Amino acid sequence: MDTEARKVVEMGWGGNERLVMNMGPQHPSAHGVFRAILTLEGETVVAVDAVIGYLHRCHEKLGETLTYVQYPTIASKTDYVAAMTSELAYVLAVEHLGKFEVPKRAQYLRVIAAELQRIASHCLWLGTWCLDIGGALGGGATIFLYAIREREDVLDLFEALTGARLLYGFHQVGGTRYDVPAGWDKQVRETIDRIERRLDEYEAMLEDNAFFLVRTQGVGVISPELAQEVGISGPLIRGSGIDFDLRRWAPYSSYEDFDFRVPVETAGDCYARYRVRMVEFRESITIVRQALDGLPEGPISSRPGVKSVGQVRVPKGEGYARVEGARGEVGCCIVADGSPKPYRMKWRGASFSNLAILPHILPGCKIADVVAIMGSIDPVFGEVDR
Amino acid sequence: MTLPPLAQAAIAAFIVLNAVILMVAYVTLLERKFAARMQSRIGPYYVGWPHGWLQPIADALKLMLKEDVVPAAADRWVYNLAPIAFLVPCVLIFATIPFAPGLGVADLNIGILFFLAVSALEIVGLFMGGWGSNNKYALISAMRAVNQIISYDLPFIFTALVPVVLAGSMQLSEIVSAQTGLFGWFVFRAWGLGVLALLAYLVATIAAENRVPFDILEAESELVAGFRVEYSGMKFALIQLGEYAHILGTSFLGALLFLGGWLGPGPAWLGPIWFLLKAIFVFLLITWVRWSFVRIRVDQILAISWKLLLPLSIVLLMAAAFAVAWSGGARV
Numbered sequence: 001m002d003t004e005a006r007k008v009v010e011m012g013w014g015g016n017e018r019l020v021m022n023m024g025p026q027h028p029s030a031h032g033v034f035r036a037i038l039t040l041e042g043e044t045v046v047a048v049d050a051v052i053g054y055l056h057r058c059h060e061k062l063g064e065t066l067t068y069v070q071y072p073t074i075a076s077k078t079d080y081v082a083a084m085t086s087e088l089a090y091v092l093a094v095e096h097l098g099k100f101e102v103p104k105r106a107q108y109l110r111v112i113a114a115e116l117q118r119i120a121s122h123c124l125w126l127g128t129w130c131l132d133i134g135g136a137l138g139g140g141a142t143i144f145l146y147a148i149r150e151r152e153d154v155l156d157l158f159e160a161l162t163g164a165r166l167l168y169g170f171h172q173v174g175g176t177r178y179d180v181p182a183g184w185d186k187q188v189r190e191t192i193d194r195i196e197r198r199l200d201e202y203e204a205m206l207e208d209n210a211f212f213l214v215r216t217q218g219v220g221v222i223s224p225e226l227a228q229e230v231g232i233s234g235p236l237i238r239g240s241g242i243d244f245d246l247r248r249w250a251p252y253s254s255y256e257d258f259d260f261r262v263p264v265e266t267a268g269d270c271y272a273r274y275r276v277r278m279v280e281f282r283e284s285i286t287i288v289r290q291a292l293d294g295l296p297e298g299p300i301s302s303r304p305g306v307k308s309v310g311q312v313r314v315p316k317g318e319g320y321a322r323v324e325g326a327r328g329e330v331g332c333c334i335v336a337d338g339s340p341k342p343y344r345m346k347w348r349g350a351s352f353s354n355l356a357i358l359p360h361i362l363p364g365c366k367i368a369d370v371v372a373i374m375g376s377i378d379p380v381f382g383e384v385d386r
Numbered sequence: 387m388t389l390p391p392l393a394q395a396a397i398a399a400f401i402v403l404n405a406v407i408l409m410v411a412y413v414t415l416l417e418r419k420f421a422a423r424m425q426s427r428i429g430p431y432y433v434g435w436p437h438g439w440l441q442p443i444a445d446a447l448k449l450m451l452k453e454d455v456v457p458a459a460a461d462r463w464v465y466n467l468a469p470i471a472f473l474v475p476c477v478l479i480f481a482t483i484p485f486a487p488g489l490g491v492a493d494l495n496i497g498i499l500f501f502l503a504v505s506a507l508e509i510v511g512l513f514m515g516g517w518g519s520n521n522k523y524a525l526i527s528a529m530r531a532v533n534q535i536i537s538y539d540l541p542f543i544f545t546a547l548v549p550v551v552l553a554g555s556m557q558l559s560e561i562v563s564a565q566t567g568l569f570g571w572f573v574f575r576a577w578g579l580g581v582l583a584l585l586a587y588l589v590a591t592i593a594a595e596n597r598v599p600f601d602i603l604e605a606e607s608e609l610v611a612g613f614r615v616e617y618s619g620m621k622f623a624l625i626q627l628g629e630y631a632h633i634l635g636t637s638f639l640g641a642l643l644f645l646g647g648w649l650g651p652g653p654a655w656l657g658p659i660w661f662l663l664k665a666i667f668v669f670l671l672i673t674w675v676r677w678s679f680v681r682i683r684v685d686q687i688l689a690i691s692w693k694l695l696l697p698l699s700i701v702l703l704m705a706a707a708f709a710v711a712w713s714g715g716a717r718v
Binding site: 019021022027028029040042043130131132133134135137138139140141142145146149205209211212214215366367368369370371 | 421424425426427522523525526529530597598599601602604605606607608609610676677678679680681682683684685686
């Protein structure tokens with residue numbers, strides 16, 4: 001916050017020139033159904049009241065009524081932009097509780113799926129964020145359509161793998177549900193090569209653009225202390241200079257086998273978060289390549305195929321598993337009572353925690369920065385409201 | 387039989403007005419196709435063979451058939467008058483543009499002054515729309531409009547005056563006839579001053595027209611649609627028509643001031659076609675910028691105008707004046 005903005009904010013709530021403006025839930029930049037009640041002093045945001053809950057679907061209650069075989073397909077509906085990772089969090093929690101073995105091939109397939117999903121999710125983030133700062137009738141739309149083109153290529157890969165393009169049901173307790181089809185790995189390599197080439201084009205288009213730089217640099221700065229206090233994760237916390245990536249610090253699903261970098265930027269502004277994600281694109285591509293090269297032979301699941309929905313039972317207990325989703329730490333906590341269904345389940349949505357940063361960084365910004373910051377946080381409201 | 391001058395002017399105005407409306411319709415199609423090419427899309431395709439050439443007609447029909455919604459809390463008089471107050475100056479600027487020697491509504495001896503004065507009036511309609519809608523988004527947009535258009539009309543006027551100084555006349559046909567000869571267009575003349583003036587003119591035009599990257603009035607990711615958020619149907623169509631007419635008008639003016647208007651190789655009757663092609667070239671430059679940049683913030687827009695563009699345009703104008711004075715009135 002610069003000194004002038006601080007002066008405006010510190011004038012307090014009393015001014016009669018204040019304008020209370022409702023941004024959302026029906027708003028082009030609401031990223032679904034977010035509602036921010038902004039108090040404005042001219043163009044400057046003085047206070048923000050964030051309202052969530054418009055997409056609440058009783059997801060956790062639903063989890064208690066579905067069996068361990070049924071739920072993974074529903075789990076993808078929490079974070080529908082990166083469905084693979086939320087499925088993975090659920091099955092990891094069940095496997096942890098029931099002490100199921102997962103074959104090496106299945107672990108590698110999970111890594112490939114998760115990293116391709118990260119690429120697809122970051123494509124959507126890049127496109128929508130540029131729409132937010134650039135406008136649907138301008139350069140932002142150009143980047144959006146380019147990014148969506150890449151996302152479509154990745155979704156084609158998922159379609160070949162699972163038959164679905166958005167909500168997959170790829171993971172199941174004990175392994176994966178599908179093996180790779182013939183020729184799939186070649187298709188994957190071609191696609192990620194193409195995406196890697198095009199990333200250079202996007203970086204050239206955005207980073208050589210003075211207008212993009214002035215809109216992102218120094219905007220929405222999150223200090224490392226604030227980041228840890230609020231509990232944000234994923235690209236946000238790495239953009240604030242804290243080296244925290246679950247794939248590195250708490251490896252799951254054989255992530256320790258792969259050689260990759262965890263990008264960290266120290267500036268903490270929108271541009272730093274953008275840089276972190278652009279490097280993550282490339283790191284995901286190298287992980288996918290390594291996993292395809294080292295993909296072991298063998299079974300894809302330690303459990304036989306599905307015969308009945310109540311087939312999987314786990315002993316009494318409590319388990320928590322967490323994965324590094326595209327937006328941060330996605331966690332799933334399950335309390336089992338020995339039946340085919342969990343007694344209680346709880347999601348830790350990365351977007352939910354990340355969104356909590358907004359009231360800390362929005363006051364003092366201009367209206368245009370509100371949408372730029374919102375976009376750089378990359379919330380998915382399926383995961384916020386569940 | 388010769389018609390009285392008033393009837394002649396009326397007929398000319400009728401023809402120009404309809405030509406402008408038709409051109410606006412097809413310029414939108416051109417822009418959509420151009421943007422689609424930039425974004426690896428096809429653009430309008432299905433309405434009319436080939437390549438959706440009936441799309442503008444279909445859009446206009448759709449807008450005419452839509453329900454006319456007036457918000458309950460709107461200031462009805464202001465709200466209903468705003469599209470007209472916005473449209474009139476936007477098409478009035480075509481009154482002084484000569485499309486060929488002697489072909490135009492009125493070739494005033496202060497043509498450029500008339501153009502700049504009338505073009506600055508569009509802010510009245512914008513502000514009426516933003517105020518009368520009684521919507522917070524529209525109000526903020528109207529506030530931004532006043533800020534931005536006042537800031538950018540000054541550099542716009544100063545850069546448009548550079549050719550006036552070089553040509554020594556405010557009559558648009560005189561300005562064109564001062565640009566005859568090989569590399570006689572003002573963009574090539576006056577030791578690079580012309581190119582700089584054209585670039586500054588383009589930036590000021592984009593800002594005065596509220597196009598990306600300066601479209602903070604419309605700013606659909608922040609203010610939904612800005613001052614026209616409450617307009618629908620025919621009123622929306624009028625605002626859209628006015629906006630594109632204004633862009634087209636300034637493109638014509640740019641072609642006239644810097645690119646030699648109707649001058650070009652070939653017989654004289656090709657003049658209007660050269661002029662149209664040059665105007666479309668200027669229009670496509672604006673469109674190209676529009677579809678490649680992201681929007682900048684309101685305070686940054688004002689900083690660019692007052693700290694960079696306005697001093698630059700004043701310096702350009704003074705340099706042009708010095709160049710003319712130094713050469714003793716000879717061609718520079």
